[in-house]
Amino acid sequence: MKRKLTFIMAGLLLGCASTGPAKGPEEDRNAMIKHYQQIFPDIKFENYIYGALAMNPDAKNQYDSFMEFPSYSIDLEKGKRMWESPFKNGKQFSSCFPNGGKNVAGNYPYFDNAVKRVVTFENAINACLKANGEQELKYGEKEMGLLTAYARSLSDGMNVNVKVEGSAALAAYEKGKAYYATRNGQLNFSCKSCHVQAAGKFIRSDQLSMMIGQASHWPEFRGGTDIVTLQGRFKQCEKNVRAKPKEADSEEYNNLEYYLTYMSNGLPMQTPVFRK
């Protein structure tokens, strides 16, 4: 592993493709798409949702085989029961969301100007629990993962549709973007080092996915059986570069999720999915 990482680091030090000066989120996103189209001329934009699977037919075949009859189907039914179980006051989760929770997940995260912070789908779930006198769920943990795996599946097929409007929202977006590009940990990598500058290259036996298309399919069942939320994945990635991870629902991770999800705008959502 050391040799491969040294090679990548040398490559990064020698200077890599710059994505150019960005005026705003939409310019950032378009520039980023152009960047990946140069690295992966044969991968269509809509297949960016498959990440490294789009780069490797053998891997994609395994994914397709799993998705035909996923190992997590019965776990997902637990999430369904959680979503449908009435609260003590008789109401259900569906009463907290427009359209009963169908085709809404693509609008998250959003920036709430009233409370001046990014609001994630998990925040909305907990807000619903609180408003109905129920105990909130711990962020990034298994119960929240199973519930949101089902709840977000009600938005399957919906395009990611995150909005950044107004100066406060833009500031949060910019904070997320800066975090994404900041080197971290003993290995001194930023998210950008791997997923933008080294996308398509290998770290040991893992091929690095492009950042566009990453945020559209969470939570995931790793190995088909272990539920991981998006912010749970942020923690894992930070540990991988030997950095101390932040907490789920921290301001840093919420802003990061805001930025990252915006960058997947226009891509269809699917939850949950199998990953290695």
Next chain:
Amino acid sequence: MADAMKMRATMEGNVVDVKVLIQHPMDTGLMKDKNDKLIPAFFINQVVATLNGKTVLESQWGVGIAKNPFIGFRIKGGKPGDKVGINAVDNLGTKYDGEVVVA
């Protein structure tokens, strides 16, 4: 246990294609837990499939079948409306039974 199993049976031409998923840890007996203690082997070891009550598949499994085991098999001569049954048991004697109607 009925809700520990998911089944689907559809026609593929004139053959019934059956897909079965059983919720089970399939512990090999070789892994250790957080306290460094060996997790004992705990796995489904026998599975029988039937078509309208008649045995079509008898199988024995070892610990090498993956967690939340999946099995797919095919039966010639089945038709929509037929019943496909699964009777499984693990090494501790717990039974897992399921049934599905061919679509």
Next chain:
Amino acid sequence: MNQLRRAFLKNAGAVGTFAIAIATGLFKPGAAFAAAWNNLAFTAKDPAEAMKNAGYGGATESSDIVIKAPDIAENGAVVPVTATSNIPGTTSMAIFVEKNPAPMIADFEFSNGAEPYISTRIKMAKTSIVRVTVKAGGKNYTSSREVKVTIGGCGG
């Protein structure tokens, strides 16, 4: 007499192993299944011994057994494998992973219209030959392919 039963009765002479099997909970007496679990085959550490104990000894190579498996497993804990026997008169099929601590994965017996076809997900400890053996017309046949298992980097 079905093949599973025959293999078990052949191995049941080893009473000591049988007793161990019950003690470790590997075999639950009184289960309503035709043949008792083939402990000798499932616990054999050597793939050839496992094959022999399962009743598939002396198998001839055959290209009429088709194995669909990945070149490189995404995750060694869940490797999708599909095996089909095109040999006429196939009555049973078994899967082995030669380099697993216990190479025998599973054994299947087909009757009353079940096709000699199995799709499942298996565990592989490391890069190994995946072998499928088949009994057809009383004779044993085999085929195999290598599946690579790599240990990640940051796949989580």
